[in-house]
Amino acid sequence: MGKVTGFLELDREVESYRDVEIRIKDYDEIFSGTHNLDQLQQQGSRCMDCGVPFCQSESGCPIDNLIPEWNDLVYNNEWRDALERLEKTNNFPEFTGRVCPAPCEGSCVLGLIDPAVTIKNIELAIVDKGFEEGWIKVRSVSTRSGKKVAVVGSGPAGLAAADELNQIGHSVTVYERNDRIGGLLMYGIPNMKLGKDVVNRRVELLRKEGIEFMTNIDIGRDISTKELQSKFDAIIFSTGATKARDLPAKNRNSKGIYPAMDYLTSNTKSLLDKGYADKSELSAQGRDVIVIGGGDTGTDCIGTAIRQGAKSIINFELMSQPPADRSESNPWPEWPTIFRVDYGHEESNKVFGQDPRHYQLLTKAFVRDSNGNVSGIKTINVELIDGKLNEISGTEKTWDTQLVLLSMGFVSPEHYLSEDAKIDTDERGNYKAEHGDYSTSKEGIFSAGDCRRGQSLVVWAINEGRGVANSVNNFLMNSKRAG
Ligand SMILES: Cc1cc2nc3c(=O)[nH]c(=O)nc-3n(C[C@H](O)[C@H](O)[C@H](O)COP(=O)(O)OP(=O)(O)OC[C@H]3O[C@@H](n4cnc5c(N)ncnc54)[C@H](O)[C@@H]3O)c2cc1C
Ligand code: SF4
The missing domain is CATH 3.50.50.60 (FAD/NAD(P)-binding domain)
Incomplete structure (x- = not known):
């Protein structure tokens, strides 16, 4: 904890959006595009480095971001180390830093007596600086396992799963029925809240790291699950909750x-x-x-x-x-x-x-x-x-x-894929699989994100993408199937 009295001395100050009259004339992001790093360092000092940091507990951040650690590093002007900590738990902080409603701030302990720490602003500044400084680079994968995984659906759940599995060394192909990669990050959340250059920048990194992306392919219609099963060692369905109420x-x-x-x-x-x-x-x-x-x-x-x-x-x-x-x-x-x-x-x-x-x-x-x-x-x-x-x-x-x-709102995923794959759905119509395990009723097929948990948030999709990758990796490592 950098400054013991930070929370006593300083008020919460949130970064403001662009002026309304200017921003409604375009579709650029509502954010100003620049961060006042000095101010954010001061804001980082408001963190009390709580013994029990509720911000990163279950009621707070779904991906257990190491929030007090990076608050402290930012206060001490150690931005690169802060980025390293952030990347340990979050595959895509540039998305959550823009669109997350920040449950971490809702459960920040300081919020009991004073406005919460500006966690979301600090997260975005760390990752934006990481890109500006060139610290976020292509991470090459040195050894390959010989195992192949198909990810169906390219929203944040599918992308997080693909990223994790690719970094472990498995070969990942992402199938997307739309003409662009990103799920609701691309078509759903509008440009004002999340610029599509931000989504494409991450997709390009993932592509350069070895993930294959296939667009305009509707699994269950253009290609059957059976055909996918014959080509891949494991399949993840991360098709979102696309059936609107x-x-x-x-x-x-x-x-x-x-x-x-x-x-x-x-x-x-x-x-x-x-x-x-x-x-x-x-x-x-x-x-x-x-x-x-x-x-x-x-x-x-x-x-x-x-x-x-x-x-x-x-x-x-x-x-x-x-x-x-x-x-x-x-x-x-x-x-x-x-x-x-x-x-x-x-x-x-x-x-x-x-x-x-x-x-x-x-x-x-x-x-x-x-x-x-x-x-x-x-x-x-x-x-x-x-x-x-x-x-x-x-x-x-x-x-x-x-x-x-x-x-x-959205009711559930559409059902042509679950019918084609012959997997069970639950009472709400979602693909049936337990959180933490993610296996569907068919061996080798997993599901994660909104299609499993129901309509939710980007940060929960990342949580599920990371979790399903872990389950798939365990399955592949214990699988007798030849690589
Ligand atoms: C308008 C809108 C605004 C939102 N704003 C926010 C926000 O500000 N903050 C926040 O945290 N959350 C927000 N959300 C929710 C968030 O976007 C979702 O919870 C999240 O994107 C779910 O991720 P996912 O990967 O599970 O699915 P999705 O992002 O829905 O991606 C699923 C992808 O699978 C593809 N697909 C489906 N079936 C097939 C198939 N058979 N073959 C191939 N591809 C297939 C779809 O085309 C889609 O691209 C918003 C949602 C909407 C609709
Ligand atoms: S709960 Fe708030 S004050 Fe406590 S460690 Fe987390 S961000 Fe800091």
Whole structure:
């Protein structure tokens, strides 16, 4: 611990995003791109080097990042050593440093009496400096085991698994049905939150280190699992939770109602393919947009619609507005369920003069015009009583809209692959496998990430990718199959 009194002397200072008025005119990252390293060193000194560092415990960081160690190293200006510590537990800190909601900060011990240490800012600064200084390089693999592993799905779970197994010496091929590698890091989380150059930079490193990437190949359709099994010693399914929850209300089939992922993917693809935002029927330009459902996906729809030039944006939430501070039923070190203003909300406040969120609203029906286009949504207010949502009569309302984005989460993976592989699914429809073991019901086939645990976070996908790599390695080393 570098400075014993750091937390007493200094207030938490968070790095600010780019100015709203400037950033909504482009799709560049919301982050400023530069770090005030002196300020971050001071912020690192606020860490108390706790005897029991809850930040890296189970309620905190899912990948057990060695947070107090790198806080101390940063305070002492030892950035390269800090990077070394960070890389011990996190394959992709440049992703988590940008998009992680930072459960570590939610469980930081300092948070009991004062605002938490700025762990996420420090993580990002360490890895950004690592790339700038050229400390992060291609790590060549000297010996190969002769074992071959196929990874199906190139999101953070698949990439972390591929990275770990490749570094051990196994030969890894990653199959991706999309035209670009990265899963939701590429098509899902928009450019503003995670630049695609950042994703591609890591993919290129992994490629140079020996991982083979195959795009536009849908396993279970273009290539069967059986064929993969004949070519590889082990297979990992990391296909994500891609089945979106639908809203089967009246007139759902009207034109202008889209799953959020279709909307976000189309915009990112258009930006990457053609260099400009989508001008197709999925564009929010000049439209009254309603986003149904919140979370990261809802916020990303709001941020994208603002950049496309939406006329207005409303966001429906079914549940009530969270409290400003932790409630008694949500004590430290749990993740604080509190009212947050994310980047999209901040932008909406600036552009439209109000927060887009409206709470306790249930969609009863869509309204459509004579051409079959959505023109409105009928809602009623609801309240939660004894765990049940009750409609409040007299609160019916119709909202004008020409573009509706459904952002109500994801149910499970799609099932054509599990059917093709003949593996069991659990009661929620996820590929059945235990956390920590990751074996499916078929020997030699493993599963990890959102397709196993349900929709989650990038940092949990990395946790699962690292874990499944360990299980696969044990399986390969004990396998009698010839290499
Ligand atoms: C819009 C949005 C915003 C989000 N924002 C955040 C955030 O800010 N912070 C955060 O921590 N998390 C966020 N998340 C969640 C996070 O992105 C996911 O939890 C994480 O990406 C899951 O990783 P994964 O590797 O399990 O799957 P995914 O990232 O979903 O990747 C799965 C990949 O498998 C491919 N695939 C599927 N089936 C096949 C097949 N049969 N053959 C070949 N390829 C296949 C898919 O095309 C996909 O590329 C967000 C999610 C969404 C949708
Ligand atoms: S819980 Fe907070 S103060 Fe304690 S070691 Fe972790 S970051 Fe430092």
